[in-house]
Amino acid sequence: MSERQVRLGLAAYGTGWDAHAWRLPQATNAGLRDPSVILDIARIAERGKLDYVFAGSALGSEPNHLQRIFRWDNFIYASQAAAITKHVGFVVSVNSSFEHPYLTARQVATLDHFTGGRAALNVVFGIDRNGGPDLNLGGNAIPDEQSKYTRGREFVEVVNKLLYSSWDDDFLLDDRANNQLIRENSWHRINHTGEHFQVRGPLNVPPPTQSRVPVVQVGTSDDSVQFGADLAQVRFSPYLGVERGKAEYQRIKDLVAANGRDPEAFKILPGATFYIAGTKREAQRIYRNVINSQVTEEIPRAFSVALGIDLSRVRNNERVVDIIDLESLSPTAFDDFLPPLGTEKRHIHNRDDRESIRTLVSAVGEDLTLRELYHHVQRIRQAAQPALVGDANTIADWVQENFEERVLDGVQFFPPYHRGPADLLVDLVVPELQRRGLFRTEYESDTLQGLLATDNG
Ligand SMILES: Cc1cc2nc3c(=O)[nH]c(=O)nc-3n(C[C@H](O)[C@H](O)[C@H](O)COP(=O)(O)O)c2cc1C
Known part of the structure; x- marks a missing residue:
């Protein structure tokens, strides 16, 4: 087995990813109002020994946008899905332009405890979304293009202080004879006063199970890449093709290393959607449909x-x-x-x-x-990610080539529709990657941080 292992995630969108595949006769759109469709995505991900399930963020109202007509609340989804799984992690998206770091720290610390260390936080900025998140969450100052990164940075900084600097590990004294439950001086106010947030602390949830809940980020600008190198453990990169992707991968890893961090611990995971069948011909037929x-x-x-x-x-x-x-x-x-x-x-x-x-x-x-x-072409402009079409070997070949060429450290797969593609990915592609020694055959860690092998920032 090769030492460097591919990381794999599966996206949980009720309708699937593809803006048109919902019309296929074999597609179900029940996931619009039936949570069991994406709860099954978590079960499938765990059956395939995948690293995590991903839930994106949508705060606007977009009744005409397939993946955003309805979006379940991420934290409630993740905690319910965690209850029916044991190992798979949950990457939960929050929007730093609209959400508050104190509430986010509470939610993620709670999720991390209730899942035994299987949470990660994807920080998006989403001010440029259609659907008017600002109109739904009006009344607060909304950052603009210039301030979205300063606010995003401050957001992560405050979340981190609340999670890791509020309480010492040995806070629980439990001294019944002397009537002292909590060790003296074991908690700290964070007293954060910044441009965007004022937070006193300490957090009223204990520090997370993981020594660092992985922070995930996505974006396309240089600011975004630098944000990742400074503050995140994982980047969902847009896919640029092999040659350009290699250069971008190296550029990002160099920025991480320039911060004195281990570039191998920082994971670059582009998204991909996939049209898979038992034979190439059948997969081509589905994609052409x-x-x-x-x-x-x-x-x-x-x-x-x-x-x-x-x-x-x-x-x-x-x-x-x-x-x-x-x-x-x-x-x-x-x-x-x-x-x-x-x-x-x-x-x-x-x-x-x-x-x-x-x-x-x-x-x-x-x-x-x-x-x-x-x-x-109209489709790729919406997705910023490739569409893979073929049998298990075609898709495994694509993963292997991009992984070995160091274009990526893993892939976040977006099922184009439900039900079927996610099952085929796990039942056909994953065993092929395992046969090639590229992917785990058993879960080797109880935490998502352990599975992704990410650092402490
Ligand atoms: C592939 C991709 C996926 C994204 N997913 C989300 C999302 O789920 N929710 C959201 O609010 N913003 C999402 N964004 C928007 C980013 O968080 C960010 O606001 C945007 O990319 C603008 O930043 P930039 O100028 O650095 O690219 C996504 C961006 C990209 C490129």
């Missing part, structure tokens, strides 16, 4: 300009390999074509568009049409 279930709209001129083709001369069902010269295409071909979605900023710099097209052609087959490519 999904991309073709998108409403056929006119392919915009900007798309053909980006690809260097003349739309008046090609039909939408022509094969991509016949009409696009990948060699002469720019790696940033889609940049102008892909404006940020709504007010949301998901500028993914450095992504290699040629590589995404090549990967798609090899996944779907050489008969991939222009219209299918157009639909696919």
Whole structure:
């Protein structure tokens, strides 16, 4: 077994990740109001010995956005899912632009105790989301682009002080004869007075079970990467392709090392969605069904300009390999074509568009049409993550190549729809990764920090 092991997570969204796959005949959308759908995701993750289940943050109201129509409360979900599992961890997202560090510290410390050390905190900023989180949580000062990171940093700083500096480990004296339950001077006010928060402390929940509840972060700007290197243990990185991803991985690890931290302990885990079946052909059929279930709209001129083709001369069902010269295409071909979605900023710099097209052609087959490519590109702009299509070997090969090339330390998998794909991932891909010596066959730690092998910051 190779020493460096892949880390794997599974996302728990009631409807699955794919904006169109919910229309497949085999998909269930019961998860919109039936919690058992994502409770099962936790059971499946544990069956596969996965590191964690991930729950994102959505505070706005977006009745038209598939994954955000409804979102269960993360902490309640995680504590219930923990009660039906023993080992798998829970990465719970909070929004530092709207939530308060004292309440967050209480929740995460409570979750960490009730789960025996299986909690991690994903800190997002989410001011740029559609759906108006600011309109739902009005009345408070909302940070802007400039202050979201200063507030995010202060947020993590206060959470950490509350968790790790409120109480000494030996606070419990339990001296009944002398009527002294708590050791004298064993607790401390944190007396935090900052730009965004005033918190006295101490926290009224004991210090967490884990010596450091892993902090997870995501973002695309340089500020975001630096935030991770300074304050987080895990980064959900956008996926940039192998060549560019390698350089980005090294850049991030160097920033972590520059802080005197062990770069190996810092985990880089991009997201990926996946269309899997027992055979490649069947997986291709499912994926094509999904991309073709998108409403056929006119392919915009900007798309053909980006690809260097003349739309008046090609039909939408022509094969991509016949009409696009990948060699002469720019790696940033889609940049102008892909404006940020709504007010949301998901500028993914450095992504290699040629590589995404090549990967798609090899996944779907050489008969991939222009219209299918157009639909696919519209999808990646929403997801900032690749769509893997194939059998267990295809997906295991992708994980192995990216892991061994040091593009990533693991993958957070987003099931495109429910039910089925998560089961197939765990029952087909995980055993393949285990056979290749890349993934654990038994849980080797009781805590999420132990499973992820992350540091104390
Ligand atoms: C892949 C990805 C996933 C994200 N997921 C969430 C989320 O679940 N909830 C949220 O409020 N913000 C989410 N964000 C937004 C980030 O927290 C952050 O606000 C945004 O990326 C802007 O920061 P930046 O300018 O550094 O990129 C996500 C961003 C990316 C790139």
